[in-house]
Amino acid sequence: MTVETSATNRAEALTDEIDQLAITTLRFLAADAVQSANSGHPGLPLGAAPMAWVLWSRHLRHDPANPRWPDRDRFVLSAGHGSALLYSLLHVFGYDLSLQDLRQFRQLGSRTPGHPELGITPGVETTTGPLGQGLANAVGMALAERMLAARCNEEERRVVDHRTWVLAGDGDLMEGISHEAASLAGRLGLGRLTVIFDDNNITIDGPAELSCRDDVLGRFAAYGWHTISVEDGNDVAAIDSALAEARAVESAPTFIKVRTTIGYGAPGVEGSSKAHGSPLGEENLAAMRMKFEWPSTSFHVPETLRHVMSLLAADGAAARADWIRTYANWVADNPQAAVDFPLDRVPAPSNSDALTALFDSNATTATRQASGAALAALAPGYRALVGGSADLAGSTNTALPGGEVVAGDYAGRTIHFGIREHAMAAVMNGISVHGGLRPVGSTFLVFSDYLRPALRLSALMRQPVVYVFTHDSVYVGEDGPTHQPIEHIEALRVIPGVTVLRPADAAETMLAWEIAAQNLTGPTALVLTRQNLPALGADGLSDLRENGFRTVRGDLGQTTVVLAASGSEVSTAIEAADLLAARGVDAAVLSVMWRERMHEALRDHSRILPGCPVVWAEAGIKTGWCAIARDQDRVVGLTGFGESGPGAQVAAQLGLTATAIADAALTALGQAAAWD
Known part of the structure; x- marks a missing residue:
């Protein structure tokens, strides 16, 4: 089946009747999963099901038979508490996630944990739940797509050509990291990124207006985003039009505000905070079934819908098959680029061994300077190494040779994250989970506090992000106690899975970089001095x-x-x-x-x-x-x-x-x- 034929079949299959059938199916699968677990968040799935259905059925480029296809679109549920919606989508669209998996929602050892977790569920792109993290991860994914496109694409062959989509809620936008990440995305002109905002105006404590009355469209417009508003979250045609408009904008990321009703269709809780974080209850769920004329059998999926989903799956399979042919021809002509930028994983270094030989064993130097020398030595042979600092490249010695990443030109290697430590770390997580590049980021050790939640997720997801933390002690001196780290090294060490290295001289710093470069199973933190240290020799x-x-x-x-x-x-x-x-x-x-x-x-x-x-x-x-x-x-x-x-x-x-x-x-x- 060609892509054109498949698209025709899809257009014929997606009738108004099918749209409503699919949306209702998603709503009840999510509600049933939460009820079965007696735990979870039904409100977002009930309100956001229409926008999720329209995105997945008409705009998201994916193949359920191969969730890790490198050129797939990425979908990030930043509002990770709504995981029952994501799992329902994955099941309905034919991913390897069964109804039995949905019945095991939130149970120990299941493939449907309370919040989406990378590596547990097929089709989950990143671990979300801590609000705002998913949105910032998505900025990293979109940036990785543009950077890899600049490195790999040819005029006639585009092997990196996909989009990143985010479903976010009020909580995501309140968290400070969303401001940092959105500002960076706007400055970099990440036109392949779209954030869909589930604007239900409800938080756990009540109306979102209790604590927040932001003009969200004005805010994102100020960041340089293209903005769209959809006033009715059940209007399939309006949502479809907004998503199509987002796809047409290449010069800026797009923010779509969709007005929804939390807990839509559930009598007694619809539109209130009661729908947010508790099961609907058997009585409410039964009343909802009567309202939608839905069978009393839980976890019901109509056979008519399954037939339509097979057509959509064929569409994704055809798109992937076309890409495989294009990629094979590209690899034949670009074998080294295929090795340097493996699109399906984080690449390993080819030249990290024996870095210690590069440094004079008698040299007296600050370990931050030795680290800069190590980066300069690694960079030429490790083309996938990219990154920068939170506005401290001159102090942390992390400016990579090869130019800067700027809006419209993503071929450089140094990313200016700005004074946004938290977003820097979360964006690096997004770059890492995307595959194809190896991210490095840096700041002063005392400011590791600002990025700690994202560093914790680096460890939780086992992502090989490298953190360079300089100015590592009270020897910072004159800047005083606000800039002198005291508890910070210990705070890094207590995070499971983080490799914390504090070298004592230049030779050890080179070795630390060897270890960091070769560590592809989790994050590494290099803790480095501002002041010069004497050489200790290479023995041992x-x-x-x-x-x-x-x-x-x-x-x-x-x-x-x-x-x-x-x-x-x-x-x-x-x-x-x-x-x-x-x-x-x-x-x-x-x-x-x-x-x-x-x-x-x-x-x-x-x-x-x-x-x-x-x-x-x-x-x-x-x-x-x-x-x-x-x-x-x-x-x-x-x-x-x-x-x-x-x-x-x-x-x-x-x-x-x-x-x-x-x-x-x-x-x-x-x-x-x-x-x-």
């Missing part, structure tokens, strides 16, 4: 990769005490070892770049520390180090905020000194402190 780097730590001074087999530190405190610990040596105390010094890996090695007994005391030192809170310290060990760290002043003076005032570490060692050995 293989131990660092394997076990998370290396010995940079002394012999673990013949030591009286061990001084273990991360980052800039390693060189301070070496100074402390010198002080102890003058007292006749042998001290070995460890650089702990990757504490979680070290903890695993010690726990699994692949590496065992000597029985002597250990002093653990880091310019941050002590919590995590205290958790791994033994009774005889000591921890040198911080218990409060810093002050404004030269970094070394601030550190000294807070007790981050060689003498403090040496005194802790002596105390652990039962000797009197010598340098109080």
